[in-house]
Amino acid sequence: QTVVTQEPSFSVSPGGTVTLTCGLSSGSVSTSYYPSWYQQTPGQAPRTLIYSTNTRSSGVPDRFSGSILGNKAALTITGAQADDESDYYCVLYMGSGVVFGGGTKLTVL
């Protein structure tokens, strides 16, 4: 069974830069997995940030960027703000469906 791995938690200072990663329990993540990233605050629906590795969804500020770093997909937040404090989920496409990562809880302090 494919497991998509994410850091359970991360902390960043206001104005700082943080990179969250999305890996596979077995193998490397490539653009063929169409990695996407979602932001979710408690009680709210997810918000689409990045799709197809590095395409920003409409209305998403350019502080958010996606890439492949080594063997993982990555979400980089530059100039972190207080309202970036959220859960972040990555998704990898597996050919018929997708698998979600377990999510990263980002704290801004």
Added chain:
Amino acid sequence: EVQLVESGGGLVQPGGSLRLSCAASGFTFSSYWMSWVRQAPGKGLEWVANIKQDGSEKYYVDSVKGRFTISRDNAKNSLYLQMNSLRADDTAVYYCARGLEWFMWGQGTLVTVSS
């Protein structure tokens, strides 16, 4: 603007059935794969099922195979999820989502399976 509005959630007893609906607007519904994603209380997101534009292909996560059925009506711009033999671990917010590899999201509807 993409709008997805789920309905049909509620409280159901274990072993019971429920049918979720999703009304889509703001895009050409018949041109997109559609999906259902769920989130159990305090847990992460889990993909449940998807369906091709014409309904000819459907895929499910293993835990719901044989119990859930995804369908769509392109004339009504609507997506459905028929859920049978519900279990306590099906309790979750169910999101309607546009897409196959990545998603645009509805606001979700809560399904609670409890006696």
